[in-house]
Amino acid sequence: MWSIIILIIFCVIAYFITDELIPKLKHLFINAGLYGIDLCKVSQEKIPEALGVVSGCIFLVTIFLFIPIAFGNDLMDRGSFPHNEFAELLAALLSICCMLLLGFADDVLNLKWRYKLLLPTVASLPLLVVYYVNFNSTTFVVPLPLRQFFGVSVNIGFLYYIYMGMLAVFCTNAINILAGINGLEVGQSLVIALSIIVFNLFELKGDQFKAHYFSLHIMIPYLSTTLALFKHNWFPSRVFVGDTFCYVSGMTFAVVGILSHFSKTVLLFFLPQIINFLYSVPQLFHIIPCPRHRLPKYSAETNLLQASRTVIAKKDQKYLSKKIVEVLSFFRLLDKFEDDTSIVMNNMTLINLFLIKFGPMSEVRLTVMLLIFQVLCTCVAFIIRYPLASYFYDV
Amino acid sequence: MWSIIILIIFCVIAYFITDELIPKLKHLFINAGLYGIDLCKVSQEKIPEALGVVSGCIFLVTIFLFIPIAFGNDLMDRGSFPHNEFAELLAALLSICCMLLLGFADDVLNLKWRYKLLLPTVASLPLLVVYYVNFNSTTFVVPLPLRQFFGVSVNIGFLYYIYMGMLAVFCTNAINILAGINGLEVGQSLVIALSIIVFNLFELKGDQFKAHYFSLHIMIPYLSTTLALFKHNWFPSRVFVGDTFCYVSGMTFAVVGILSHFSKTVLLFFLPQIINFLYSVPQLFHIIPCPRHRLPKYSAETNLLQASRTVIAKKDQKYLSKKIVEVLSFFRLLDKFEDDTSIVMNNMTLINLFLIKFGPMSEVRLTVMLLIFQVLCTCVAFIIRYPLASYFYDV
Numbered sequence: 001m002w003s004i005i006i007l008i009i010f011c012v013i014a015y016f017i018t019d020e021l022i023p024k025l026k027h028l029f030i031n032a033g034l035y036g037i038d039l040c041k042v043s044q045e046k047i048p049e050a051l052g053v054v055s056g057c058i059f060l061v062t063i064f065l066f067i068p069i070a071f072g073n074d075l076m077d078r079g080s081f082p083h084n085e086f087a088e089l090l091a092a093l094l095s096i097c098c099m100l101l102l103g104f105a106d107d108v109l110n111l112k113w114r115y116k117l118l119l120p121t122v123a124s125l126p127l128l129v130v131y132y133v134n135f136n137s138t139t140f141v142v143p144l145p146l147r148q149f150f151g152v153s154v155n156i157g158f159l160y161y162i163y164m165g166m167l168a169v170f171c172t173n174a175i176n177i178l179a180g181i182n183g184l185e186v187g188q189s190l191v192i193a194l195s196i197i198v199f200n201l202f203e204l205k206g207d208q209f210k211a212h213y214f215s216l217h218i219m220i221p222y223l224s225t226t227l228a229l230f231k232h233n234w235f236p237s238r239v240f241v242g243d244t245f246c247y248v249s250g251m252t253f254a255v256v257g258i259l260s261h262f263s264k265t266v267l268l269f270f271l272p273q274i275i276n277f278l279y280s281v282p283q284l285f286h287i288i289p290c291p292r293h294r295l296p297k298y299s300a301e302t303n304l305l306q307a308s309r310t311v312i313a314k315k316d317q318k319y320l321s322k323k324i325v326e327v328l329s330f331f332r333l334l335d336k337f338e339d340d341t342s343i344v345m346n347n348m349t350l351i352n353l354f355l356i357k358f359g360p361m362s363e364v365r366l367t368v369m370l371l372i373f374q375v376l377c378t379c380v381a382f383i384i385r386y387p388l389a390s391y392f393y394d395v
Numbered sequence: 396m397w398s399i400i401i402l403i404i405f406c407v408i409a410y411f412i413t414d415e416l417i418p419k420l421k422h423l424f425i426n427a428g429l430y431g432i433d434l435c436k437v438s439q440e441k442i443p444e445a446l447g448v449v450s451g452c453i454f455l456v457t458i459f460l461f462i463p464i465a466f467g468n469d470l471m472d473r474g475s476f477p478h479n480e481f482a483e484l485l486a487a488l489l490s491i492c493c494m495l496l497l498g499f500a501d502d503v504l505n506l507k508w509r510y511k512l513l514l515p516t517v518a519s520l521p522l523l524v525v526y527y528v529n530f531n532s533t534t535f536v537v538p539l540p541l542r543q544f545f546g547v548s549v550n551i552g553f554l555y556y557i558y559m560g561m562l563a564v565f566c567t568n569a570i571n572i573l574a575g576i577n578g579l580e581v582g583q584s585l586v587i588a589l590s591i592i593v594f595n596l597f598e599l600k601g602d603q604f605k606a607h608y609f610s611l612h613i614m615i616p617y618l619s620t621t622l623a624l625f626k627h628n629w630f631p632s633r634v635f636v637g638d639t640f641c642y643v644s645g646m647t648f649a650v651v652g653i654l655s656h657f658s659k660t661v662l663l664f665f666l667p668q669i670i671n672f673l674y675s676v677p678q679l680f681h682i683i684p685c686p687r688h689r690l691p692k693y694s695a696e697t698n699l700l701q702a703s704r705t706v707i708a709k710k711d712q713k714y715l716s717k718k719i720v721e722v723l724s725f726f727r728l729l730d731k732f733e734d735d736t737s738i739v740m741n742n743m744t745l746i747n748l749f750l751i752k753f754g755p756m757s758e759v760r761l762t763v764m765l766l767i768f769q770v771l772c773t774c775v776a777f778i779i780r781y782p783l784a785s786y787f788y789d790v
Contacts, residue, residue, distance in 0.1 A: 028504040033428045053500065057514075060493070064520045071524070081528045083478035090485035090521060094492060098455070101496045105448065108503050109423040119452075125459045126485060129466070133476045 006069055007217065011224035014062040018055050018228035022239060025054055029239075034107065036240055040181060040298040040305060040363050047237060050107035052245025055229040056100045059248070062221040063093060070217055084134050085214070091130040092218060092255045098123035099172060099251040103244035117169055120251065124168040127258055128161050135261070143392035164258050167267075171257075172250030174273035176243060177280060178350060180295040181305070181363050182235040187371045188272065189249040190230060193223045195269045195378040196256060199385070203262075211260035222252050235364040268381035272374050276350035279333070282324050283348050288312060294347035296355055296366070304360040307335060307352040312343040401464055402612065406619035409457040413450050413623035417634060420449055424634075429502065431635055435576060435693040435700060435758050442632060445502035447640025450624040451495045454643070457616040458488060465612055479529050480609070486525040487613060487650045493518035494567060494646040498639035512564055515646065519563035522653055523556050530656070538787035559653050562662070566652075567645030569668035571638060572675060573745060575690040576700070576758050577630040582766045583667065584644040585625060588618045590664045590773040591651060594780070598657075606655035617647050630759040663776035667769050671745035674728070677719050678743050683707060689742035691750055691761070699755040702730060702741040709736055 029035060029048035036049045067089070074081050102119045105111060138160035139153040156163075179185045197219050200212040226249070232239045257266035267274070283290040289310050296305040312321065325343065328334045335356035336345035346352045354369060355361070361369075424430060424443035431444050462484070469476050497514045500506060533555035534548040551558075574580045592614050595607040621644070627634045652661035662669070678685040684705050691700040707716065720738065723729040730751035731740035741747045749764060750756070756764075 025504075028506075032503050032505070034503070057496075057500075061517050064517055067521060067524050071528075075524075075528065083482050083528070086524075086528070087478050087482040087485055090482055090489055093521070094485055094489045097489060097492045097496060101452075101492065101499065104496065104499065104503075105452075108427050108429070108499075109420075110427070111423075122456050122459055126462060126488070129462050129470075129481075133466075133470065133478070133481070 003069055003072065004216065004220075007066055007220055010062055010066055011220050014058050014221060015224040015228045018058045018225045019231060021054055021058070022051055022229065022232050026051070026239060032108075034242075038182070038237060039293070039295055041236065042300050047240055049240045050104060050242030050244050051229065051232070051239040052241040052243075052248060053100065053104045053107075055225040055241075056096075056103075056244060056248040059221050059225040060093060060097060060100070062225070063089075063218065066217070066221070085210075088130050088134060088214065088259050089217070091126040092259060095123050095127050095168070095255055096248060096251050099247040100244060103242065103247035106247070107242040107244055116173070120169045120172045120247070121165050123251070124165050124254070124258075127168070127255060128164060131164065131258060132161075137261075141393060145392065164254075164263065167257065167263055168251060168254040170250075170277075171254040171266075171270070172247045174270060174277055175250050176246035177284075178273050178276045179246065180293075180349075181351065181367055182237040183230065183233050183367050184351075184370060185241055185246055185249075186226060186230045186233045187367060188374050189245075190223070190226055191371060191374040191378060192249075192253060192266075192269045193219055193226065195381065196253065196266065197223065199262065199265060199382075200260075208261065211262075215256040215260040215262075218252060218256055222249075235367060265381070265385055268384055269378055271377035271381060272350060272370070279348050279350060279353065282321070283310070287318070287321050287324065288345075288348070291347070294349050294352070296351055298363075299360070302360065303362060305355060305363055305366055306360040307346040307355040309344050310347050312345070314338075314341055314343065317343075398464055398467065399611065399615075402461055402615055405457055405461055406615050409453050409616060410619040410623045413453045413620045414626060416449055416453070417446055417624065417627050421446070421634060427503075429637075433577070433632065434688070434690055436631065437695050442635050444635045445499060445637030445639050446627070446634040447624065447636040447638075447643060448495065448499045448502075450620040451491075451498075451639060451643040454616050454620040455488060455492060455495070457620070458484075458613065461612070461616070480605075483525050483529060483609065483654050484612070486521040487654060490518050490522050490563070490650055491643060491646050494642040495639060498637065498642035501642070502637040502639055511568070515564045515567045515642070516560050518646070519560050519649070519653075522563070522650060523559060526559065526653060527556075532656075536788060540787065559649075559658065562652065562658055563646060563649040565645075565672075566649040566661075566665070567642045569665060569672055570645050571641035572679075573668050573671045574641065575688075575744075576746065576762050577632040578625065578628050578762050579746075579765060580636055580641055580644075581621060581625045581628045582762060583769050584640075585618070585621055586766060586769040586773060587644075587648060587661075587664045588614055588621065590776065591648065591661065592618065594657065594660060594777075595655075603656065606657075610651040610655040610657075613647065613651055617644075630762060660776070660780055663779055664773055666772035666776060667745060667765070674743050674745060674748065677716070678705070682713070682716050682719065683740075683743070686742070689744050689747070691746055693758075694755070697755065698757060700750060700758055700761055701755040702747040702750040704739050705742050707738040707740070709733075709738065712738075 026048045029050060030046055034049045035046040037044055038047055068075065071086060099120065102123065106116065138157050139155045141153050142150045175185060175189060178188060197216065200215045200219065203209065203212040229241060229245065233241055253266050257263035282288040289312060291310055294308060297308045298305055325334065329336060333353065334345050336343055346356050351366065351370065354366060421443045424445060425441055429444045430441040432439055433442055463470065466481060494515065497518065501511065533552050534550045536548050537545045570580060570584060573583060592611065595610045595614065598604065598607045624636060624640065628636055648661055652658035677683040684707060686705055690703060692703045693700055720729065724731065728748065729740050731738055741751050746761065746765065749761060
């Protein structure tokens with residue numbers, strides 16, 4: 001208990017340091033050519049990019065400095081030192097540090113897609129080894145109605161490791177593709193982080209309290225440094241966070257999900273990201289043409305955002321593409337108009353979906369609406385996790 | 396034994412991948428503005444900078460992929476899994492990964508000196524915790540002649556941790572300041588790495604064989620990826636390695652020195668770096684004026700390098716500066732000429748010292764001579780470590 005209070009003091013200090021450092025280091029990023037122009041603004045000002053590396057570094061340093069305190073009592077008595085728990089923490093930090101490096105390298109060098117998928121997989125390897133030696137529980141508990149077919153639990157063995165590796169890849173990329181308007185990446189990550197913290201606090205009374213305690217040790221420093229970043233990234237953004245931030249965030253959530261055994265609950269908190277990913281699939285896999293940017297379109301006259309659009313040439317359209325457009329139109333999930341030669345439709349992102357459903361709106365309003373949606377999804381997640389789960393599992 | 400053979404196969408593959416990737420990724424670095432002009436060449440070609448990040452990443456990935464094999468037998472029997480050894484490896488990787496990140500950030504952003512000293516200290520924290528829980532041996536064995544005063548061993552307690560933290564800072568920066576001509580950073584690191592590997596092989600028969608085995612698991616992947624980098628960095632350099640490489644190398648040597656308990660021997664292998672550091676101190680601490688670059692001066696007519704020079708205005712000269720110039724001149728370690736108002740002398744680096752002692756020479760010859768000096772120092776180190784040590788310690 002004491003250690004959590006000290007951790008919170010550390011985190012308050014970390015918040016202020018991050019908040020101080022970000023504006024101080026801005027010019028270094030601009031000098032290094034790490035900047036972008038905000039496409040949803042009139043001003044052509046240079047906004048420094050990849051500032052997520054600052055909050056990420058302070059996040060890591062906070063945990064480093066906290067190690068001697070977290071293991072304080074155990075350090076006194078070396079005979080019973082919990083080497084396995086220490087290895088867990090180190091593996092978690094190693095995976096996060098790798099993603100910080102990869103994210104920053106990506107922001108600087110613009111890496112190819114294959115590296116973006118390959119490296120998180122490799123970075124999660126130490127994590128999987130720790131999981132193997134510390135738990136190696138690869139069973140899913142089967143919901144009550146299905147037990148007559150599968151029994152009480154199903155051991156999926158090696159597949160479980162594939163699942164965990166893919167979780168890391170998914171989390172790191174899912175936040176990265178629900179992005180593009182001021183404050184959205186950081187805002188959604190804050191909501192997810194808070195959801196995880198609340199969930200951990202609920203579960204502190206359970207028999208898995210140690211695992212949730214572990215998760216809190218990582219999530220609270222993450223929350224505090226990210227809050228400081230949020231302050232500078234909120235509309236109108238004075239800094240951009242870069243892939244660095246998205247990768248670190250995704251890996252952090254994957255890490256606590258895997259090591260504290262609530263990866264399915266983490267996925268529930270990713271509901272908007274999953275919806276955005278599924279909705280994006282036709283464009284991500286180039287079944288439907290995908291322009292370089294799918295950001296909403298800014299109109300300087302009205303100062304509002306509207307959905308950006310993609311064009312399908314009818315003569316090039318394949319069967320699959322036709323079917324997708326048909327089905328989505330039927331469910332009113334597309335805003336399209338067509339002439340003889342082509343179909344013009346909105347780019348398939350959750351952001352554009354909000355714009356076609358609720359009409360053009362200001363950037364800040366759009367961000368707020370998407371964040372409210374994220375909060376609502378968290379509520380749904382908690383309903384699924386608690387009242388509903390008791391129908392399907394004997395809790 | 397088998398595991399070392401598999402490791403070597405991994406490392407051969409890692410060599411070829413690094414060798415392939417470096418020329419492939421070169422243009423990404425140039426596009427990102429990460430390039431320099433070789434000051435010791437006529438050509439004004441852009442040479443990509445910070446390619447050490449490529450060899451560093453593959454170095455880490457090789458060890459990641461090797462983890463399941465290194466702990467293969469232990470993984471079968473989870474009851475007796477050596478969590479402490481695993482935590483050691485993770486802490487080592489974490490420290491190296493942090494330095495890779497810091498080095499790359501430094502190359503991109505040009506960080507201030509205070510961060511360069513602060514961050515390696517923080518990065519070595521997990522290492523020190525591992526050391527504390529796994530060994531916590533903070534005693535120095537006293538040489539025989541001094542035992543009448545101090546006893547057989549002296550426990551320096553907390554100071555030992557300060558010493559280890561400073562070792563990490565020293566190793567990372569010492570390579571970085573003995574640099575500036577094609578192939579020197581990588582060449583000296585290769586000599587040190589090979590020296591450590593030879594030392595480990597000697598000691599495999601001793602009672603500390605496990606620690607030296609551990610060191611080999613880190614040094615062999617380091618050697619192979621660095622060799623590939625060397626190929627591209629050798630005269631005339633097609634890539635520069637950047638601070639990234641120097642930081643990763645220094646931390647790697649510090650890590651194996653600390654965790655395998657031969658930090659004093661590692662320091663012996665750093666003899667040329669220590670000489671260079673001590674010789675540089677008056678300029679590093681600005682007792683004697685220090686220009687932005689202390690590289691040798693290239694003469695396009697002769698295609699030779701000569702010592703670069705600094706100027707002391709006599710009226711500004713302090714007592715300490717006078718004394719230093721006097722003493723060094725007495726030992727013929729300075730090449731200076733003075734008039735009524737100023738003293739012109741060589742910049743105080745080992746590279747310039749070689750140039751004033753052996754006269755102007757070509758860049759490649761200078762690098763070769765410095766590397767031969769490094770090899771000679773390794774021989775001296777082995778003489779101190781083996782025949783001489785037996786006079787002072789009962790081996």
